[in-house]
Amino acid sequence: MNSFRLLHSIKRYSMSAHVWQGPGTHDKRSPCPALNALANHGYLPHSGENITKSQLARGLQEGLNASSLLANFLAYGGFNLLGKLLDKTINLDDLNQHNKCEHDASLTRKDFYFGDNHTVNPELVDLLLKQNIDRKIKEEPLSKLHWIRLNNSKEVNPTLLYKFKQKFLSAGESSLLLNFIGANTDLEIEIEKLEVFLKHERFPEGWRKPNKVVGIWPIISSLFSFLKRYDQLEKEQKK
Structure with a gap:
């Protein structure tokens, strides 16, 4: 009977280990909705x-199905950007440091100048969702909002x-967002699911982590596609 209860407890724990739980008063969070979601879900x-x-690499692998190469690249790269490559650990709020990983003209956070560069701003999320194409967010809406945010910050x-x-x-x-959250839907994200992910930093109901391992090369390819679109928007503005 004791063995049965133990097995039942283990099974129940494995089913509930990644149920969303919002941060408590003293829990640390970052400007990155994906890392916050991984913490909120226990990855x-x-x-x-x-x-x-x-731990960071393993969380990216288990929660978002990142490849080992990509997960370690992001983990070590993040530590490096923070100037903590030789440190054993970081806290998520270390990412709040301005112009290390965090930057102005964010899609979901206000600029550092305005006092809070790490808490999600619902109005900015709503602005992103309004750029939708057929109620979906993909490369073009993300690029458009980036350009809107940059021009506003300049002003x-x-x-x-x-x-x-x-x-x-x-x-x-933006590349990571589409390739992780939009992996199973042709790099498109339904606005209802994206709203839950960005505003509440939780994986929305009906969403599943990528069916296929997300490797580093699709991320790089998508990243350069975004850079190309940014340049196109800049040229169009100058006409």
Whole structure:
């Protein structure tokens, strides 16, 4: 009987281990909705504290089906951008540091100049959702909103820093979003599901992690596609 109860408890735990639970008062979170969602679902420590490179890579693999190469590239790359490559651990709120991983003209966060660069801004999410094509978000709506946000920041943010690094990071984030959250739907995301993911940092009902392992080369290809579209939008604006 004891063995039966133990097996039942293990089974029940395995089924509920990744049920969404929002952050508590003292839990750490970042400007990245994907990392926050992984913590909220238990793929990363729910506290958001003392996360090792291997924990971060494993969370990306288990929660988003990233390949080992991509997961480790993102984990080690993130530590490196934060200047913590030699550190054993980071906290998610370490990513709040301005112009390291975080940057101005974010799709879902206000610029650092306005005081809170890490909490999701529902109005910005709504602005993104309004760019939808047939109630779906794909490359064009994401590129369009990036351009809207950048132009707005140029007008209202006197401390805006936007060079190739920030442009590259922005394109990379949009690429990761489509390739992870839109992997099973031809790199398109229904606006209802995207709203849940971005506003509540939870994996929406009916969504499944990618059926196929997400490798590094599709991410790079998509990233450069975004950069090309950014350049096209810039040329169109100058006409």
